[in-house]
Amino acid sequence: MFVFAVRMLRDKWKSFVIYAIAAVAFLEMYIALFPTISQQAGQFNELLKTMPPELFKAMNMDPATLSFGNLQSYLSSEYMSFLWPILAVIFAISLANYISVSEIDKGTIETLASLPAKRIRIFFERYMAGLLLLIGFCIISLFGAIPLAIIHNTDFIIGNFYTATIGSFMFIWAVYSLATLFSVIFSEKGKATMASGGILIIMYVVFIVSTLKESLKDLQYISFFNYFSGSDLLAKNTYPEFSILVLGGFAVVVAIVAAFWFNRRDLSV
Amino acid sequence: MNNIIEIKGFKKYFGKLHAVDGIDLEVKKGEIFGFLGPNGAGKSTTIRCLMGFNKLTDGSISVFGHDMSKDPNTAKKQIGYLPGNVKLYDSWTGWDHIRFFENVRGKSSNLENLIDRFDFNPSLKFRHLSSGNKQKLGLILALMHEPKLLVMDEPTVGLDPLLQNEIYKVLMEMRDSGTTIFISSHNLPEVERLCDRVAIIKEGKLVAVENIKALGDKKLHKIEVRFGNKFDVSEFAINGVEKVEEISEGLLITVGGDLNPVLHALAKHKIIDLEITHASLEDVFMKFYERDA
Numbered sequence: 001m002f003v004f005a006v007r008m009l010r011d012k013w014k015s016f017v018i019y020a021i022a023a024v025a026f027l028e029m030y031i032a033l034f035p036t037i038s039q040q041a042g043q044f045n046e047l048l049k050t051m052p053p054e055l056f057k058a059m060n061m062d063p064a065t066l067s068f069g070n071l072q073s074y075l076s077s078e079y080m081s082f083l084w085p086i087l088a089v090i091f092a093i094s095l096a097n098y099i100s101v102s103e104i105d106k107g108t109i110e111t112l113a114s115l116p117a118k119r120i121r122i123f124f125e126r127y128m129a130g131l132l133l134l135i136g137f138c139i140i141s142l143f144g145a146i147p148l149a150i151i152h153n154t155d156f157i158i159g160n161f162y163t164a165t166i167g168s169f170m171f172i173w174a175v176y177s178l179a180t181l182f183s184v185i186f187s188e189k190g191k192a193t194m195a196s197g198g199i200l201i202i203m204y205v206v207f208i209v210s211t212l213k214e215s216l217k218d219l220q221y222i223s224f225f226n227y228f229s230g231s232d233l234l235a236k237n238t239y240p241e242f243s244i245l246v247l248g249g250f251a252v253v254v255a256i257v258a259a260f261w262f263n264r265r266d267l268s269v
Numbered sequence: 270m271n272n273i274i275e276i277k278g279f280k281k282y283f284g285k286l287h288a289v290d291g292i293d294l295e296v297k298k299g300e301i302f303g304f305l306g307p308n309g310a311g312k313s314t315t316i317r318c319l320m321g322f323n324k325l326t327d328g329s330i331s332v333f334g335h336d337m338s339k340d341p342n343t344a345k346k347q348i349g350y351l352p353g354n355v356k357l358y359d360s361w362t363g364w365d366h367i368r369f370f371e372n373v374r375g376k377s378s379n380l381e382n383l384i385d386r387f388d389f390n391p392s393l394k395f396r397h398l399s400s401g402n403k404q405k406l407g408l409i410l411a412l413m414h415e416p417k418l419l420v421m422d423e424p425t426v427g428l429d430p431l432l433q434n435e436i437y438k439v440l441m442e443m444r445d446s447g448t449t450i451f452i453s454s455h456n457l458p459e460v461e462r463l464c465d466r467v468a469i470i471k472e473g474k475l476v477a478v479e480n481i482k483a484l485g486d487k488k489l490h491k492i493e494v495r496f497g498n499k500f501d502v503s504e505f506a507i508n509g510v511e512k513v514e515e516i517s518e519g520l521l522i523t524v525g526g527d528l529n530p531v532l533h534a535l536a537k538h539k540i541i542d543l544e545i546t547h548a549s550l551e552d553v554f555m556k557f558y559e560r561d562a
Contacts, residue, residue, distance in 0.1 A: 003369065003372040003373050007369060011358075011360070106356060107356035108356050108357060108358055109322075110317075110320075110322060110350070110352055110356065111355075111356065111357055111410075113320070113321070113322045114320060114322075114345065114348070114350035115345065115370070115373045115374065116342045116343070116345035116346040116373065116374065117342065117373055118342055264324065265324075266317075266322070266323040266324060267322045267323065268317045268322040268323055
């Protein structure tokens, strides 16, 4: 039962641990600094007010929620706006590549395909195993802040971390499905990675441009970054339902398309 | 079921490249069937479609009566597959591979026997194995569930003669126990030694399907002759002579069919040395390839 999922979990657990430890290490660094920073929050907040609003838009931050006076706002700006998405996106792409393109690139797919197992089964077992690892990463990389906050005697609101975990997972699930699609389309790992990374960079640029230019405002809806805001999730504890629908719907539909593609494609090239 | 593999009107195109362009083939139960051709002739493409890795452009391939385009997994339960230059998972040990295969295919009853026979250490990671040991692991994985059909794509490429011989022995034993073996190769002595029948593929089309003995009996002879007097190559441009090559003080003549006209022509000369041999499979193979070239 679930031979391919179990094997993927065994193969990827080291990466999972490394990414999770990296995330917790960054959290520790930020939270350890927080008591000192919060004491000078007034000065920092004054400094932030002098910065142009466009800069915050470019960093996908809401200046209204930007404050170093509480842990949630502080982490949303320092951790969730840039560092966490980078870690999560790289991990998601590496998991997606494992599903198909790495095997095709290395030539090991022939061994896998010679076994009496349906391609759909191989695909979905691996896809779900990857999803499980991403859920684990989201939980550790966000809820990891709670014990660290306790250690550093810092106040926190646990509900905000629930919201942030759900919102972050929806975002990274959509990224994972997109990367999975490229993983089954391409036969070279480099091309699949470039395609996934390239599309995300384009989405980010489109989102920034759409927030800066009123005439291009509607373009924001084609970007994942419109549905993922660290400020909204962790600082404001808000997550619009349409974001869940858009990211979740995209993830499910694209995963089904990827499964269909994997089932039809030539595996040995 | 007498035919284990049935290929009908099989085509595989990659854009404008016609890798395989309409072949029909049957492999009977219990035979070792050789699939011959040089690099790029379409051997590996055929095997990949036979195994269900790649989709067919046209035609059909069935194994044990199962259409490999629609239902490959029922047939794969009884197929062992060994590619040339086995590519497995670098970070896995031999045991990891074996257990993974057992988890999918079920417990193997002859695993210990195979490990002993090939003197293989499954505790090492794949990346640390020599090419010979990598191929041994591939062979163990292909044989451990005692398949009724063994598909091998150039299985002895790059192996030392000792391991090659061990593989040949295993294959002969498997054939004797009723296993059908489909082996692609461009190693002609290997094919000559192992196979009962061969198919020769050229530029994606089959040019011959022959019993190996019949192929050898094609009455293709090589005559190596050294003359004690002057001779003219054109004297030997006679019916049945396939090829005439000049060698030191003589000729190397390849004759297809009746030898007598050539012997009559030779009798007109003073001969110092004469050797007549049956052409090797390689010569027969080359004949197929040079024809229409």
